Amino acid sequence: MSSERALALLRHAPIFQGAQEPDLLPLAELGRFSVLSRGQHLFQAGQAVESLYVVALGSVRVYRLSRGGRRELTLHVEGPRQVVAGVAAFQSRAVYPAHAQALQSPTEVLALPVDAVREAVFHTPALAQAVIAYFARRQAELLGRLDSLVFSELGERLAAYLLEHSAAPHALPTNSELAALLGTVPELISRKLGEFYRLGWIVLERAGAAHRAGQRRGGTGPAGRRHAKRGGALRKTPAPCPLFSPVLL
Amino acid sequence: MSSERALALLRHAPIFQGAQEPDLLPLAELGRFSVLSRGQHLFQAGQAVESLYVVALGSVRVYRLSRGGRRELTLHVEGPRQVVAGVAAFQSRAVYPAHAQALQSPTEVLALPVDAVREAVFHTPALAQAVIAYFARRQAELLGRLDSLVFSELGERLAAYLLEHSAAPHALPTNSELAALLGTVPELISRKLGEFYRLGWIVLERAGAAHRAGQRRGGTGPAGRRHAKRGGALRKTPAPCPLFSPVLL
DNA sequence: CGGACCCTTGAGTCAGGTCAATGATAGTGG
DNA sequence: CCACTATCATTGACCTGACTCAAGGGTCCG
Structure with missing residues (x-):
């Protein structure tokens, strides 16, 4: 059963830290694994948000392009257990705000449908709490990034x-x-x-x-x-x- | 009763958008209004987080200083109904990540104790949902800020x-x-x-x-x-x- | 009237960026 | 094993946006 692997992965994902196994089970059952090779895209900025991803193996780079497309800025590099598009999944205008591509050659991710994720999170206080904590951490990181770029x-x-x-x-x-x-x-x-x-x-x-x-x-x-x-x-x-x-x- | 004013304010605060009045009542009762004059600080970066603020009147500028202190970067300017330190309130290391000062001369804010806010949010799905949506919006704004600073x-x-x-x-x-x-x-x-x-x-x-x-x-x-x-x-x-x-x- | 701030400018400096040429390496298909 | 191609790293030449320093003037307030 791949849902067992999925469950094991979700249990250790920081975004769901603190959640109990039963809360994650329904999500794990809906998850689908897929494998990418280096350079392949999980999604492009502007596409409608359909899934949230949890990296199982390898690593994924999330980045934005400058308007001209000449330069890019890497926002995050996510390794195993980390989530990609975790924030986008909860945005109302559902388009990915950045691009995401695999950095290594076997990179495996678990895709979770956003609706199911929202559903689960909104109905499970433990999950909601975990997600809030995750977002707060995330934003602190971004802030650090911001002022290192501006000030140093x-x-x-x-x-x-x-x-x-x-x-x-x-x-x-x-x-x-x-x-x-x-x-x-x-x-x-x-x-x-x-x-x-x-x-x-x-x-x-x-x-x-x-x-x-x-x-x-x-x-x-x-x-x-x-x-x-x-x-x-x-x-x-x-x-x-x-x-x-x-x-x- | 100041708690009526507090409740009216909370009901229209975007961070709690979608919440019902009964969910906000306990918070409103714990809120305390205070008035600041232009230039006065709500808090400084590094202080322990004690409250989250909702602007009632005037406006508050949230900013970070460069290491040397020579330059500053304004992160947000929050007007009435907007929240200050909304993200910091949910961070585990509880210190404010930025400075906040009143921009106008009567500026009035409602201070809510963070513990009570966390408590309320974690136990009220509607609130949790609102906060998650708010954080997601917030992060999107920050991202925009980030790449305008880097790319343009x-x-x-x-x-x-x-x-x-x-x-x-x-x-x-x-x-x-x-x-x-x-x-x-x-x-x-x-x-x-x-x-x-x-x-x-x-x-x-x-x-x-x-x-x-x-x-x-x-x-x-x-x-x-x-x-x-x-x-x-x-x-x-x-x-x-x-x-x-x-x-x- | 003096002080505290602001805005505006000129001069000069420098980090960061562009463009283009050179050399290497790894992988591919023979 | 070898030619061939694609990708990288490294550098020199050059440009310019952004910053610093400092001076000149204004406005407002006490």
Whole structure:
């Protein structure tokens, strides 16, 4: 039964944190899994909202395009157990406000019909409470995003990103992906990383031996790649590039 | 009884749209009105969240400061019936994420204790539903804000603002206020408005005869003030400045 | 009249962005 | 194994929007 998998997934989804199994059962039964490959879209901005998705495997990037379509801004990258379009599902004008695409190659999501979700949430206090808490968290994140974009400059945002993601040695996303995440263009990411490298804030390493876990960087210029650390008042060093680990200094 | 006024206010607050009077009664009874004068703070970012506020009269500006404190970004300006700190009230780490201050001189707000609000919302499906819808709207607004800040340049944001607020002839906020709203500094607002004026996109008029409705602009440079129109693909003309009315062209 | 604010401007600086060329890598189909 | 193509990263040249600093004037209030 796929509804068992669905139930297990829903039980651990933060958006429903605190809900009891019986509350989630009806939703789990309506859920349908589907598999996407890297680059495939779950939905495009402007489409009518039909489903809310829970990531089961892989990861999904939610992003908006600039009017000209020349630039994009990544709003979220959701991994397993995270929800995509969780907010849109409760909006009255039911169109997705952003695009969503799979980032890795097997990416599996559970689609839940929005009507059923609304129904369940509105009739189950525990669910409603969980959703409210989730929305509040979400908005706090967005606010943080907002003022980092307005108040801090690129170097700072990049350094913050690197520090935040330096827990385990791992590969850096593509420069384009980083650019979309930080609200800029790939060229600037390259320059900044180069600068950090020259300053000794980061170390770099070929992606060579790396497992090709869904996405890996292609060519590498002159010196290979860098890795970074820094920030307004931050202090930390980085390690190997596509792969890196943090080291305090 | 002030609780009657409170109830009337709550019944028309969008955050509780759809709720029935009996659901709101307990909240209304716990509400306390207070009056602030221009510039006075309802709360500062970082303080523990104790109340959620519903504006009864006047208007409240919610804003964040940059780390250095040199710049500020206005997140919302809430008028009568609107809620301040509606999202913060449901966050687990209970500290206000922003500052809030009265914009006009009598500004009256109804303070509701957050515990009571949470209690009421979590136990009343109609309220929970209303709050969820409100949060979803709120997030959509924030998203719009986000990408206008990331994707469009100042002239465009200013024009958009002017168009959006040109319904009735009325005074423009201070340049500093506009700057905070649009994520920039007062000097640039002045330059851009001047530019729009020279282009004939806006007309201006001394604030002279204007009623001093809480805030009015002080001195006026050379030509007085401007008024604006323009935008990526927008078409509209404006009228007198501090006071203006829109005119299609 | 002095002080506190505002608005307006000129000058100068710089981060961030555009455009385009160069080199590499990985994957594909032979 | 190899030519071929698509995707990336890196850089130099150059442009410009946005910001800072500072000065000049106004208005309003006490």
